[in-house]
Amino acid sequence: MGLSVELKDVSVQYGSFQALKGVSLFVEGGEGLVLLGPSGSGKSTLLRTIAGLITPTRGRVYIGGRDVTELPPDRRGVSMVFQDLALFPHLDVFENVAFGLRIRKVPDDEVRRKVRWALELVRLDPDLFLKRRVHELSGGQQQRVALARALVVEPEVLLLDEPFSHVDLDIKNRLLEELKILHSKLGFTLIYVTHDRFEAVEIGDRIALMKEGEMVQVGKPIELYKKPKNRFVAEFFGEANIVPTSALGLGEKGYAVIRPEDVVIGGNATYKLKGQVVDVTFLWHYLKVEIQSNGHIYKAYVDLETPVSVGDVVEFGWDVRDVYVVEE
Amino acid sequence: MIKKVALVAFAAVVLLFYVPFLALGYYMSGGGVLKLPSMSMLATTFMLALVTAAIAIALAYPAAYYLAKRGNELEFALLIAPLWVGTLLKAYSLLVVFSVVERITGIVLWGTALGVVVGMVYEYFPYAVLTLYAAIEKLSETPTQAARVLGASRAQAFLRVELPLTMPGVVAAFILIFLFAVGEVIMPAVLGAWKVYTVGSYIWDLYFKARDFLSGSVLSMLLAALSLLATYVVVKTIRSFSI
Amino acid sequence: MRVLRIYTWALIAAMYVPIGVVVVLSFNNSKLPYVWGGFTLRWYQALFGWDLAWQAVLNSTVIALGVALLSTLLGLFMAYTLRGDRYIAFSQGAVVMPEVSEALAFAAALSLLKDYANVNLFGPVGVFLAHLAYTLPMAHVLMAPYVSYVGRNVVEAARILGASELRTVLSVIAPILFPAFIATFLIVFANSFDTYIKTAFTTSPDFITAPILLWNYAARGRGDPTIYALASLMLIPSIAAAVIYFRAVKRYS
Numbered sequence: 001m002g003l004s005v006e007l008k009d010v011s012v013q014y015g016s017f018q019a020l021k022g023v024s025l026f027v028e029g030g031e032g033l034v035l036l037g038p039s040g041s042g043k044s045t046l047l048r049t050i051a052g053l054i055t056p057t058r059g060r061v062y063i064g065g066r067d068v069t070e071l072p073p074d075r076r077g078v079s080m081v082f083q084d085l086a087l088f089p090h091l092d093v094f095e096n097v098a099f100g101l102r103i104r105k106v107p108d109d110e111v112r113r114k115v116r117w118a119l120e121l122v123r124l125d126p127d128l129f130l131k132r133r134v135h136e137l138s139g140g141q142q143q144r145v146a147l148a149r150a151l152v153v154e155p156e157v158l159l160l161d162e163p164f165s166h167v168d169l170d171i172k173n174r175l176l177e178e179l180k181i182l183h184s185k186l187g188f189t190l191i192y193v194t195h196d197r198f199e200a201v202e203i204g205d206r207i208a209l210m211k212e213g214e215m216v217q218v219g220k221p222i223e224l225y226k227k228p229k230n231r232f233v234a235e236f237f238g239e240a241n242i243v244p245t246s247a248l249g250l251g252e253k254g255y256a257v258i259r260p261e262d263v264v265i266g267g268n269a270t271y272k273l274k275g276q277v278v279d280v281t282f283l284w285h286y287l288k289v290e291i292q293s294n295g296h297i298y299k300a301y302v303d304l305e306t307p308v309s310v311g312d313v314v315e316f317g318w319d320v321r322d323v324y325v326v327e328e
Numbered sequence: 329m330i331k332k333v334a335l336v337a338f339a340a341v342v343l344l345f346y347v348p349f350l351a352l353g354y355y356m357s358g359g360g361v362l363k364l365p366s367m368s369m370l371a372t373t374f375m376l377a378l379v380t381a382a383i384a385i386a387l388a389y390p391a392a393y394y395l396a397k398r399g400n401e402l403e404f405a406l407l408i409a410p411l412w413v414g415t416l417l418k419a420y421s422l423l424v425v426f427s428v429v430e431r432i433t434g435i436v437l438w439g440t441a442l443g444v445v446v447g448m449v450y451e452y453f454p455y456a457v458l459t460l461y462a463a464i465e466k467l468s469e470t471p472t473q474a475a476r477v478l479g480a481s482r483a484q485a486f487l488r489v490e491l492p493l494t495m496p497g498v499v500a501a502f503i504l505i506f507l508f509a510v511g512e513v514i515m516p517a518v519l520g521a522w523k524v525y526t527v528g529s530y531i532w533d534l535y536f537k538a539r540d541f542l543s544g545s546v547l548s549m550l551l552a553a554l555s556l557l558a559t560y561v562v563v564k565t566i567r568s569f570s571i
Numbered sequence: 572m573r574v575l576r577i578y579t580w581a582l583i584a585a586m587y588v589p590i591g592v593v594v595v596l597s598f599n600n601s602k603l604p605y606v607w608g609g610f611t612l613r614w615y616q617a618l619f620g621w622d623l624a625w626q627a628v629l630n631s632t633v634i635a636l637g638v639a640l641l642s643t644l645l646g647l648f649m650a651y652t653l654r655g656d657r658y659i660a661f662s663q664g665a666v667v668m669p670e671v672s673e674a675l676a677f678a679a680a681l682s683l684l685k686d687y688a689n690v691n692l693f694g695p696v697g698v699f700l701a702h703l704a705y706t707l708p709m710a711h712v713l714m715a716p717y718v719s720y721v722g723r724n725v726v727e728a729a730r731i732l733g734a735s736e737l738r739t740v741l742s743v744i745a746p747i748l749f750p751a752f753i754a755t756f757l758i759v760f761a762n763s764f765d766t767y768i769k770t771a772f773t774t775s776p777d778f779i780t781a782p783i784l785l786w787n788y789a790a791r792g793r794g795d796p797t798i799y800a801l802a803s804l805m806l807i808p809s810i811a812a813a814v815i816y817f818r819a820v821k822r823y824s
Contacts, residue, residue, distance in 0.1 A: 051473075051477050052476075052477075053476070053477070072476065072481070072482070073473070073476040073477045074476050074477070074478075074479045074480055074481050078477060079478065080473075080474070080477040082470050082473070082474055084468070084470055085470075086468070086471045086473065086474035087474075088471055088474075088489060088493075089471075090492045090493055099480075099488075100478035100479050102488075103475075103478060103479040103480045103488075104479055149474075149478070150478075153478060159477075330651065330736060330737070330740060331652045333645070333648045334645070334648040334649045334653050335652075335653075336645075337645035337648055337649050337711075338653055338658060338661075340703070340707060341649075341661060341662060341665065341704075341707050341708050341711070342661065344677075344703060344704035344707070345665045345673070345704045345705070345707075345708060346661075346665070347680070348673075348676035348677045348679065348680035349676045350680075351676060351680035351682070352675070352676050352679050354679075354683065355679055387582065390575055390578055390579075391575070391578065391579045391582050393575065394572065394575035394578070394579045395579065397572065398572050398575075399579070401817070401821070403579060403580075403583070405813070405817040406583045406587075407579070407582065407583060407586070408813075409810075409813035409817075410586050410587075410590075411813075412758060412761050412762075412809040412810075412813045412816070413590065413765070414762075414764075414765025414766065414767070414782065414805070414809065415767070416765065416782050416786060416789065417590075417785070417802055417805055417806065418589065418590075419789060420593070420785060420789040420798075420802055421589035421590050421592065421593045421802070422589050423789060424589070424596065424799070425588070425589045425592050427605075428592070428604050428605045431604075432605065450586070450589070453582075453586070504667075507667065507669070508669070510669070511669025511670060511672065513670070513671050513768055514768070518786075528669075528671050531671045531672075531675060532671065535675055535678060536771075541679055541682070544675050544679075545675070548669075548671065548672035548675045548676060549672070551669045551671070551672045552668055552669065552672040552673075552676075555667055555668055555669055555672075556664055556667075556668075559663065559664060
């Protein structure tokens with residue numbers, strides 16, 4: 001079972017730039033947590049702080065309850081897959097995967113056995129790939145080697161920094177699925193950094209959403225979606241109509257969040273508006289309709305059969321129970 | 329118009345630089361008694377060049393590593409600037425320093441192989457820094473970080489990842505310096521006081537003392553061919569290096 | 572890293588000590604290098620009163636100026652029009668060639684001319700040509716990366732806007748390349764001013780340059796403080812070249 005990871009009030013300062021501003025986070029042993037956020041939100045910095053590649057200016061880092069803040073990366077028992085993979089170009093596949101074992105002075109026959117095991121885990125045929133040079137491999141194969149190299153040391157905590165950002169979408173989806181299976185099979189604690197919310201929900205039991213060096217909200221995907229803490233969460237984690245509450249008569253301060261799938265056109269709605277359709281887009285299993293009303297553009301996801309076209313003046317609305325109000 | 333001027337200039341390079349080598353060919357075909365350098369002279373030359381290259385690289389590697397990782401422009405400029413100082417001036421400066429050292433410590437450097445090595449290392453050190461710097465600077469940080477996360481200590485990460493990855497740079501620097509050093513004339517002459525006798529000195533004497541164009545031509549051509557070959561190897565290694 | 576920093580600075584110090592010693596000794600009021608006899612300018616006075624030294628420095632300067640101007644200009648044109656690895660390879664090959672080989676080849680060619688065409692170029696002309704043979708490819712190699720920095724699109728834009736080829740070079744390329752031009756000029760100047768081997772092979776006994784004079788004393792060992800003064804003065808082009816080179820290069824980063 002994987003070890004827990006905890007950060008307490010961690011700050012990282014680069015000169016005058018504050019990359020992390022007092023972040024606290026608890027990841028349970030064996031959990032899969034995704035660090036999500038736009039670029040520059042500090043998610044990679046946070047991951048590197050856990051790995052020990054960055055020493056925090058303030059705060060503590062605990063792995064399995066042990067304070068590791070001052071420990072160098074090689075003594076933390078974590079493993080990591082890097083965004084640019086960082087395979088060793090001077091070594092073949094076998095030696096790349098074997099690297100961590102060699103450092104640990106594992107006997108030769110044990111190394112051979114474990115490397116084969118790790119390559120099989122990531123579905124690379126050892127007999128075909130062991131002696132290949134890493135630059136002869138395709139992008140997806142390189143990802144697998146990087147994953148095998150990180151897994152072969154049987155880490156308690158596996159860190160992944162946007163590992164699949166350089167491969168095609170379908171290969172990415174397959175790799176994500178396999179990673180999920182490996183996670184449940186091997187039981188390590190998984191912390192995964194991405195800026196892509198679709199990737200995040202694939203892999204994460206919980207999602208930690210970051211912005212500008214701060215932790216904004218941590219929770220299950222459905223919590224972030226249904227109960228966003230603020231406008232930023234509502235906008236970043238899914239599509240949303242965000243309207244000042246004053247415009248809807250819901251009070252002076254704050255914003256109303258209405259998900260586009262809750263907006264109906266001409267049907268049963270407890271709150272109704274009139275507007276003109278300005279755009280209709282076909283999106284496979286629904287239509288995305290944009291309606292202008294009182295200077296606002298509302299997005300609605302409706303049935304493919306809904307009879308709307310650009311220029312129509314329509315009545316639309318939603319059930320007031322579907323409105324979620326955030327303060328900022 | 330400019331194209332024509334450039335072509336004329338290029339023709340001038342070929343004419344002034346490469347065509348004179350035909351004169352060597354002419355003298356070689358003329359025949360005569362070929363006086364080849366003695367084995368001991370060859371041995372001295374190669375040993376000097378080997379030792380010079382090895383010491384220069386060993387001294388330069390840590391400095392180049394520092395420059396590539398943390399160095400500032402001033403430090404870089406200061407280490408490279410001696411490239412622009414002429415060899416003879418450097419040799420002469422060292423000669424003066426040697427005489428002071430000899431007076432104070434009693435260690436004789438002038439006229440010894442050690443003195444010549446000091447001079448040649450002094451001269452070629454900036455080339456080692458430049459070449460190694462280029463190799464180390466290209467190195468991405470992440471393979472080292474990956475090694476650290478996989479359990480390697482700082483020293484292990486350096487020995488198993490960074491050093492092997494910069495090896496082509498070391499090879500390039502070695503070939504470059506070895507080559508320059510094999511043809512060296514000034515340092516052995518000034519600091520070795522003609523007592524440390526190298527192929528360069530020999531070619532020099534063949535021309536100035538013996539007026540033996542045949543032997544001088546043969547040796548020069550060999551030296552030139554060796555250098556072109558080595559340059560080709562260097563260029564190849566550096567290219568294959570950028571994966 | 573701290574250790575490495577100290578190490579680096581120790582090396583820097585070691586590189587400048589020998590040169591520094593000579594400069595300091597040129598102001599030393601004592602003939603012995605290990606005795607400090609107080610500050611004096613008398614070695615410089617002696618140097619300036621020495622006709623041969625004047626002649627040598629003047630000769631070196633004139634040759635270096637001519638060589639630097641011609642090779643930088645032609646090097647620029649070559650770098651501009653003759654792009655492509657083949658041409659550069661020729662020049663790179665010339666730059667790494669051992670100096671003795673090249674000098675001997677040049678001397679051999681001059682000897683042939685003298686023996687068969689009765690044209691004796693040994694002396695100023697021979698020295699000038701021998702220097703040019705080396706500095707031209709050197710200028711080409713040095714200018715090439717900066718010329719490629721200008722980029723084709725800038726040039727094409729100028730041409731489309733109606734500038735002639737010469738006009739493009741003068742009003743677009745030249746201003747961008749000016750720092751590189753100056754830097755190359757100085758490097759070539761310093762190189763020509765300092766070089767000894769090529770000069771020795773191609774000069775005549777009555778044409779003396781600064782390095783030849785220095786050699787005549789250096790090769791005998793020790794030397795007198797007037798030569799320290801000469802050596803110190805000969806450092807000036809090198810220092811100027813180094814300083815301006817690094818300033819110029821910064822503009823392109």
